[in-house]
Amino acid sequence: MSLTVVLGMTVLTGCGGATAKTSGARAGKSADFPNKPISLIVPFAAGGGTDTTARALAKAAEKVFKQPVTVVNKTGGGGSVGMTEGSNAKSDGYTVTVVTVELTTLPHLGLSPITYQNFKPVGMMNYEPAAITVRADSPWQTMKDFLDYAKANPGKVRLGNSGTGAIWHLAAAALEKETGTKFNHIPFEGAAPAITALLGGHVDAVPVSPPEVKSQVESGKLRSLAVLDDKPAEVLPGVKTLKEETGIAFDYIGTWRGLGVPKDTPDEIVQALSEGFLKGMEDEEFKAFMKKNGLTIVSKDSSSFGQYVKENDERFGKLIPELGLSKK
Structure with missing residues (x-):
């Protein structure tokens, strides 16, 4: 198992990224966050790779947040149903959604009503080529x-x-x-x-x-x-x-998993979630789970993940129509 960590909270333009800059009043608002359980929406069925990875991370994150992180499976539409529900949740940080590469493919296939712009990125946890x-x-x-x-x-x-x-x-x-x-x-x-x-x-x-x-x-x-x-x-x-x-190399396509929250979630809450889940990815039990299952931890914070998702969306926005698969 390899572990890649990309850190550095910066302001994103058009990506819904969190900023590290908050006023004293706003920072105080998130000082006690979280103070109740967090729901983690998984847009795929229980028992699958995305579900088991999310449950392992939820268990690790509970140690950081000192609150339960409860997985809720919302299936259908190749992930679209769960991600749509997550994007429409209350913007208070207590509903986090597992977002996958399908967030950047389904809209261009005409199969999802939402895009990455409906979320603020929390962080990336996994990539497989x-x-x-x-x-x-x-x-x-x-x-x-x-x-x-x-x-x-x-x-x-x-x-x-x-x-x-x-x-x-x-x-x-x-x-x-x-x-x-x-x-x-x-x-x-x-x-x-x-x-x-x-x-x-x-x-x-x-x-x-x-x-x-x-x-x-x-x-x-x-x-x-x-x-x-x-x-x-x-x-x-x-x-x-x-x-x-x-000798051939190009911009490869692979599958990834990450976390997002509704786009209107306060930046300081996004930052708190990003830091907490990143710490969860460093948990020895989580790393052992990923290694046992042959999965690669690729960890990006809110800003880095937001930029990565934006680039994926732009690429699929070109490739899918070229393949004649766009139903827009």
Whole structure:
């Protein structure tokens, strides 16, 4: 498990970021915050990766806030239902929402009524890149083999993804665009069924996260060819990055999780939440949970996370229409 921490509270323009500057009166207003339980909305089902990560962080944050942090699952719409409810909550800091990369993709797909601008960012907690993975008996031994074949045989490589317009479809589309290849994208209802299809020989490869293929790679059933990131994934030892394998590097697409509050939440409350949850991410039990599950802690404070989300939104605002997926 790797831990990346980006700190430094600054003023954001157009990102809804918190500022460190408050008057004495306003600072006093948050001096006793929080003084009652905090609700943490998770926009996905109980038991999934986002839910279990949120529950582990909630447990760690309780030690910091000295108040219960209660997870509430609000599912539907690929995360849109829960994030919409969170954005419309009371702006007092007592309802925090787990926001995911879908906050910056669903609006451009015409599938969500809200955008990142409906939130003030609290902080980022996790990031996972894509890894191109094939069956152990695949004829492609390297990423170069895979891309060379794809270039020579446009549309023949069947690439299973987690759904049309979902993050792993977009990650594969970005790879396609940057390498001059053309894949046959096969959508499934999530990464797990795409991996099952790969194991059964129904697709040739999947572009999902390292933790999602970790157990199958370790058992010798699958083989990852490259990680689409600037650095290798700890859970896939020996697997190089795309740049190390091919010399190709670009602005990779991956999945992330963070926290947000309604856009009108006072800045000093946002700062208190950001500092508290960041401290929670340093908790040994939380770090042990993330390592056990092969997840990477990438920690950004309110300002840094706000800028990161804005850049993601701008990128998907260009890529999704290019793919003909925009329904606006």
